[in-house]
Amino acid sequence: MMYPRLALLRQFLLPNGILMVSIDDNEVALAKLLMDEWFGTQNFVAQLVWEKGRKNDAKLFSIGHEYILVYARSRAELAKTLWRAPKDGIAEIAAEYRKLRAEHGENYKVISQGLAEFYRRLPKGHPSKKYSRAKNADRRGVWRDNNISWHGGGGPRYDLLHPVTGMACKVPDDGWRFVENSMKEKVRDEWVVFRRDHTEPPLLKSYIYMLEDSCDDNELNEGKKEVLGSVFYRHSQPSNDVMKDIFGEKVFPNPKDHEVLARLIRYVTDDDKNAVILDSFAGSGTTGHAVLNLNAQDGGGRRFILVEMEPKIAHEVTAERIRRVADGYKNAKGEKIEGLGGGFRYCELGEPLFDESGKIRETVSFSDLARHVYFTETGEPLPRGRVTKSPFLGECRGVGIYLLYNGILGDKSAQGGNILTRAVLARLPKFDGQKVIYCAGCLLGKDRLQAERIVIRQTPYEIKVS
Ligand SMILES: C[S@@+](CC[C@H](N)C(=O)[O-])C[C@H]1O[C@@H](n2cnc3c(N)ncnc32)[C@H](O)[C@@H]1O
Incomplete structure (x- = not known):
């Protein structure tokens, strides 16, 4: 299997x-x-x-x-x-910082208080909690203080004057982290935090979230991707809870966790946010949920294809879950949950059109073949409700698509009506423009075809199987 x-x-x-x-x-x-x-x-x-x-x-x-x-x-x-991947827990801190910036502008004292409050509110075990020392904010992002000494000892030693006392600050035992000129730049650009007086070495800001383009020095950006x-x-319970929240009851055994899938999908599509993700065993639709969630978070345009074999699951669980999370829904507690946006097209697999040797099966109806021909020719599905009792299937981007098959014009003899002759052409619904005609054969000359702007595609050979 x-x-x-x-x-x-x-x-x-x-x-x-x-x-x-x-x-x-x-x-x-x-x-x-x-x-x-x-x-x-x-x-x-x-x-x-x-x-x-x-x-x-x-x-x-x-x-x-x-x-x-x-x-x-x-x-x-x-x-x-x-x-x-972005480190676990950083996205939430970034979102809080952006929210506080929107509310309080450049008032970093209040923003820092807001961050402290944010950490306090987090439930125990939340991945952001381990960063709770980083509650200081400035124009570059969220930082904690770090020591400013040379790693491993033997760093440069020079006088660094305290801005208030004017005296040389205590040099760390291992020497300064930067050479004198770089240190001057770091002080000027507000990376260095001086203590109350010169008796202690100053500290260095270490960011766990930094606005893009603030700095490309990874050492100062602890929150950089990993x-x-x-x-x-990841425990299996949250994925069951998510389904219960969406449907109000258990509708699918052992759904996967959409946050885990989103993390993996983000990881492997970081350089292509328009990637296509196929899940051929879709079940509860976790993969589609993960993709919509990711796109909503990072503005990506990833698309998904979900395949589910069981019609009842496909209709009532897979598609219904995606519909609810895309459009919004009322959860089990009666709260309104905002939709993530996005959408999908629901398709059902019909009977196979071709046999093993590539011939059109005798049982295939005109309308089934018409839908296939129209889709493979144009890349668009034949709009629902379009009458397919006519050899003219419709127009797409200025081209008229025709199909002569199964005696659609009334002639049921072996090839009757399926071959394009002058008489058959005269009976076809008119279309003023380029025409593509699928037929079993054509008795019209090259000049006539050119004058009528007709391109012939011979059935069954030129019907694309996929
Ligand atoms: C283990 S579940 C997948 C669970 C899914 N990852 C989720 O998070 O809900 C497998 C699903 O694949 C479907 N399935 C099994 N064989 C299939 C096939 N050949 N084509 C399409 N779907 C299939 C089953 O009906 C079932 O819903």
Whole structure:
């Protein structure tokens, strides 16, 4: 079962695309072997471990983790790519700083008080809480103080005068962090915080959130993006709570966590915020939710394709979840939750149109083939409700699309009415402009076709199968 799916999914990837497969402890060994074979061991990227918590009723070991196998279509294509993620908890601090700046302008004293209050309000264990020492704000962002000595000792020693007492400040035991000229610049640009008097060395501002373009010195920007490790922890309960909040009841077993997926998707699409993300086992639609969330946060234009086999799940859970989170909904407590924006098109798979040898199946109806032809020719779906009882399917971007098939003009003989002749042309609905006509054959000469602005596409060969 796994092999043909992996083979097909690999085909869909762009040259720099990647596939992530979420898989449990029982199946990971086999999946890894299959992926090594199909993708090539040189394209293995990582085997992530997702720890979800312990089950105390286990008889032997509690298996609380699962895996995400990551393969590249071609690792060579990723040679120049650097994946980095914002540190956990920084986004919330940045949002609070921006909010306080909008409310209080350049009054950094009040903004700093607001930040202190923000940390106090955070629940225990919140990832932003570990940065609560960084409650100072200025025009560059949010900072904490750090020492200003040379790492490892042996730094330069010179006089740095205190701005109030005018005396040389105490030099740190390891010497100053910067040479004299750089130190002067740092003082001028307000990176240095002097103590009450010269008896203690001054401190250095260390930012955990810095507005873009404020500085490109990573050492002073502690909150800069980080590389992700291959093991992470996230309990499974929050993802169940999210679904309950959206639907008011449990509608799907074991949904994935949309915040975890968003973090992974952001990580691998940081340099392409218009990437397309395909989830071929969509279930509760977590991937779509994650993509909409990310786009709302960072203004990206990522798109998603979700595939779900069970019609009831697809309609009532997958699509319904995406609709609610995109448009907004009333949660289980009756609160109004703002929509994230975005949307989607819902498509249903029909009967296969072609047999194994590429021939149109005899049972295919005119309207089904018409929808396929119109879509593959124009890239647009035939609008719902468009009458497809006519050989003229419609106009798209100034081109008229026609299909002669299945005796649409009334002639049911083997090729009757499906071949473009003078008589058939005379009976076609008129369109004044370029025409594309799908037909089984054409008896009109080149000059006539040119004069009528007709392009012929011969069925079935020129009907695109995909
Ligand atoms: C384990 S669930 C996926 C859970 C999902 N990641 C979420 O967060 O809700 C697998 C889903 O894939 C669907 N499925 C299984 N085989 C499929 C196939 N061949 N094509 C499309 N969907 C399939 C199942 O109906 C089920 O809803």
